[in-house]
Amino acid sequence: MNKGRVTVIDIARAAGVSKSTVSLVLQASPLVNEATRAKVNATIRELGYVYNRGAANLRQSASSRIIGIIVNDLTNSFFAELAVGMDMVMQSAGYVQFLSNSAESVDRQREVIASMREHGIAGLIFSPARGTEAADLKPLVASGIPVVAVVRNVVGAKVSTLFSDNYAGAKDAVRHLIALGHRRIAFLGGISNTTVFTERVQGWREALAEGGLEAQNSLVIATTASRAGGVAAIERALLLPEPPTAALCFNDAAAFGVCDGLRAAGKEPGRDFGVVGFDDVIEAETAVPALTTVSVDPQGMGRRAAQLLLKQINAGRVEPEAIVSSVRLVVRQSCGAGSNDKTRRISA
Amino acid sequence: MNKGRVTVIDIARAAGVSKSTVSLVLQASPLVNEATRAKVNATIRELGYVYNRGAANLRQSASSRIIGIIVNDLTNSFFAELAVGMDMVMQSAGYVQFLSNSAESVDRQREVIASMREHGIAGLIFSPARGTEAADLKPLVASGIPVVAVVRNVVGAKVSTLFSDNYAGAKDAVRHLIALGHRRIAFLGGISNTTVFTERVQGWREALAEGGLEAQNSLVIATTASRAGGVAAIERALLLPEPPTAALCFNDAAAFGVCDGLRAAGKEPGRDFGVVGFDDVIEAETAVPALTTVSVDPQGMGRRAAQLLLKQINAGRVEPEAIVSSVRLVVRQSCGAGSNDKTRRISA
DNA sequence: GCAGTTAATTGGATCGTTCCAATTTTGTCA
DNA sequence: TGACAAAATTGGAACGATCCAATTAACTGC
Numbered sequence A, B: 001m002n003k004g005r006v007t008v009i010d011i012a013r014a015a016g017v018s019k020s021t022v023s024l025v026l027q028a029s030p031l032v033n034e035a036t037r038a039k040v041n042a043t044i045r046e047l048g049y050v051y052n053r054g055a056a057n058l059r060q061s062a063s064s065r066i067i068g069i070i071v072n073d074l075t076n077s078f079f080a081e082l083a084v085g086m087d088m089v090m091q092s093a094g095y096v097q098f099l100s101n102s103a104e105s106v107d108r109q110r111e112v113i114a115s116m117r118e119h120g121i122a123g124l125i126f127s128p129a130r131g132t133e134a135a136d137l138k139p140l141v142a143s144g145i146p147v148v149a150v151v152r153n154v155v156g157a158k159v160s161t162l163f164s165d166n167y168a169g170a171k172d173a174v175r176h177l178i179a180l181g182h183r184r185i186a187f188l189g190g191i192s193n194t195t196v197f198t199e200r201v202q203g204w205r206e207a208l209a210e211g212g213l214e215a216q217n218s219l220v221i222a223t224t225a226s227r228a229g230g231v232a233a234i235e236r237a238l239l240l241p242e243p244p245t246a247a248l249c250f251n252d253a254a255a256f257g258v259c260d261g262l263r264a265a266g267k268e269p270g271r272d273f274g275v276v277g278f279d280d281v282i283e284a285e286t287a288v289p290a291l292t293t294v295s296v297d298p299q300g301m302g303r304r305a306a307q308l309l310l311k312q313i314n315a316g317r318v319e320p321e322a323i324v325s326s327v328r329l330v331v332r333q334s335c336g337a338g339s340n341d342k343t344r345r346i347s348a
Numbered sequence C: 001g002c003a004g005t006t007a008a009t010t011g012g013a014t015c016g017t018t019c020c021a022a023t024t025t026t027g028t029c030a
Numbered sequence D: 001t002g003a004c005a006a007a008a009t010t011g012g013a014a015c016g017a018t019c020c021a022a023t024t025a026a027c028t029g030c
Helices: A008-015 A019-026 A034-047 A053-059 A077-092 A106-118 A134-142 A166-179 A195-210 A227-238 A252-264 A298-315 B008-015 B019-026 B034-047 B053-059 B077-092 B106-118 B134-142 B166-179 B195-210 B227-238 B252-264 B298-315
Strands: A066-071 A096-101 A123-126 A147-150 A160-164 A185-188 A246-249 A274-279 A292-295 A322-325 A328-330 B066-071 B096-101 B123-126 B147-150 B160-164 B185-188 B246-249 B274-279 B292-295 B322-325 B328-330
Touching: A008 A019, A008 A034, A019 A034, A053 B053, A066 A077, A066 A106, A077 A096, A077 A298, A077 B077, A077 B096, A077 B106, A096 B077, A096 B106, A106 A123, A106 A134, A106 B077, A106 B096, A123 A298, A134 A147, A147 A298, A160 A166, A160 A298, A166 A185, A166 A195, A166 A246, A166 A274, A166 A292, A166 A328, A185 A195, A185 A227, A227 A246, A227 A252, A246 A252, A252 A274, A298 A322, B008 B019, B008 B034, B019 B034, B066 B077, B066 B106, B077 B096, B077 B298, B106 B123, B106 B134, B123 B298, B134 B147, B147 B298, B160 B166, B160 B298, B166 B185, B166 B195, B166 B246, B166 B274, B166 B292, B166 B328, B185 B195, B185 B227, B227 B246, B227 B252, B246 B252, B252 B274, B298 B322
Parallel strands: A066 A096, A066 A123, A096 B096, A123 A147, A147 A160, A160 A322, A185 A246, A246 A274, A274 A292, B066 B096, B066 B123, B123 B147, B147 B160, B160 B322, B185 B246, B246 B274, B274 B292
Antiparallel strands: A292 A328, B292 B328
C-alpha cells in the first residue's frame, strides 16, 4: 500500500520469500515447491496484485503479446465482421489488440502504425487505406515485424497477403446469371481503379466470353462501393439504349442500392431484374428479397488472417506468404433463380 | 546495431551527447540548445530509432496513454459506429485503444478487462455484456481507473454512465404516430428484461396515456433486438384479434425486420402500416422506404463518451457522472407521414 | 576579469519485472 | 554420518526510458 501499486517485492516481503521466487510462481515454473507456490498465490490474491506486463516486456527480449489491427472502414459491416473474426482467435491465443479505423486516410494510417510501433506490437494485420504505398510499411517490415495485408494489396511491399478469390467469384456469379437465360449482364458499382474492382470485372468479362457474349464497356458502371453508389449505377444502367436484364454488383452494399433503385423505377428485384452481390454480409440473408451473392465469409477471413499472423510470429523468421481465400456463390432470391414458394425465412 | 534495437544510449553515443540530453529532446524540453536538438534529431532519424513507450511508462508514475474499449457486439452497426466515434477523439488526443468484442459474454469480458489492467490502461469505456455485475468492475474502479459505461448500465457500480434518452425518444415517436391518426400502436422487438427495453416501453406507455389510449400488454411483443426478431414480432402482431396499424420498434434492426415481415404479408410499410425505429443507423436513411426513427447519433455518442473519459483521466480525481444524451425523432417515409412525392433520395 | 546568474548538460538512481549464476536446503545412498 | 546429487531459493544485474540533483558552459554587468 506504499504508493498505490503492489509489486512483486511487496508480495515477496509479505509471503516471506524472495522476489525471484514470486517471479517464478508468476510464470508457473516447475522449479518452485508446491507449498511456497500456494503461499505466494494466496498473498497475491490478498494484496490485490496486478501483473505489470510493461515491465516484464522490457526485460524479456521476446516480443509482446499485443498485435495491431487497422481497418479502413469499421462502419462497413464487412470490415466489422473481419475484425470480429480476428478478435476471436487473438483473444483465445492470449493476445490483446490495438484496433484502429483508418477511415481511408493514409495519414491517419501512418500515425497509427507509428504509434503501434512505439508500443511494441508483435505483428500487424490491416486492410490498407486507398493510396497506401510500400514505403509506409518499410520501417515496420525492416524491423522484422510480421505484417498481413487483407482484402486489398500494397504493390511492392514484402508483406503477407490474404485476399478472397475475386476473379473466380465474379466468374461463377456471371455464369449463374447466364445459365438463368440472361444475355445483357451489367457490372454495377465500385471504384474503378482498385485491384479488387479490376479482378471482379475480369471475372465478369471472362464468364461472358465463355458464354459467347460480348463484354461491352458501357455495361461496366463504376460509382462507389456503397448503397448510394448502387442506386446511382442502376439509374444510369436503365437509361442505356439496350438496358441490361441482370447485374453483378461490386459488393452487397451496392447490390442493396441497386434493389432500391429498381423499386424506385417500378421494377421488382429478382422478378424483373437479376441482382447478384459480393461479400455475403449478414443482412444479405434476411433482406427481402434475400440476396444472391458471392460469399467470402468475412469472419472466417478474419480468423484465417489472424492465424496466419500468429504462425509468422511464432516462426520467428518472416516469410511473406500469399493466400487466396476461396469463395462460393450463395443462390437466394434476388437473382430470380428461387421460385416464390421456395422463399425461406429465418424467424428466430 | 548491437541487438537489433536502437536505444537512447545509442543515439547519445552517435550524437556525442549524454542520454539525458537525448531524453530531453524526445520530450521537446525547452532546456536544450537548438543546435544540439537538431543534431540529436538528425541522429534519431539516421539510426531509425523508435521510442519505447513501455520503458518510458515504467518510470513515469503518470498513467499510460492506452485506453480500453469493449463493445458487446461489433457486428451490430450501432456499436461499430459508437466505436468509430470513440476512435476519432482518442486518436486526436494521442491515445491508442485496445478494442475488444465481448460478444455478449461476461466471462470474455472479465478476461479482457483483466488483460487490459495488466497492460496498464488509463481508462475504460464499455457497453456491458448482458449480466455484468458491479463486482466485475470492482477492482478496476478501486484502483482509481476511470470507467464509463455506455448504452447499458451496471446496477450498483460506481462508474460514469452515458445513455441515450430512451424514455423521451420513445414518447416522441409514439406521439408522432398518434398525431398521424393511429390508435392501435404496438411496441415490437427487443429483449424484455433489459433497462433499455423497459425505458422505451415506458415512453411508449406514457405517450399512449397522454393521448387517452390504452396501453395493452398484448401490444408489447418482445423477441430479440435483431432483424429476425422484427420479422417474428410483426408476424405475431398481425395475428392479434385487433391488429395494430403502426408500431414503435425496439431498434432499427428490428424495424427493418418488421418492414420485411409486412411485405411478406402483402402490406407496404409506410403506406399500410406505420413503422418507427430507434437508433438511426446509416442504412435508415437509404433504405426503401427510408426509416422514420429516433436518432441517437451513435458516432456522436461515442465521441461524447470518449471526451467524458478523457476529462476524468485528466482530472485525476474520479467523480462518477451520469449523462443522458438527448435524442430527436427523424421523420422519413416508413411512418407514412411523408407523402409519396416528398420521397428524397441520396444518389452520390 | 571576476562574481553572480542563467542556460545547457550530465551521471547516477529508479520504475517492476526477468534472467543468470550462485547459494542454500533437502534427499539419497553407501 | 559424510559425500554427492537434486531440488528450491536467492541476490544482483539487466531492460530502456525518466527524473533529480549536481555540474559545467555561457552570459551578464560593473
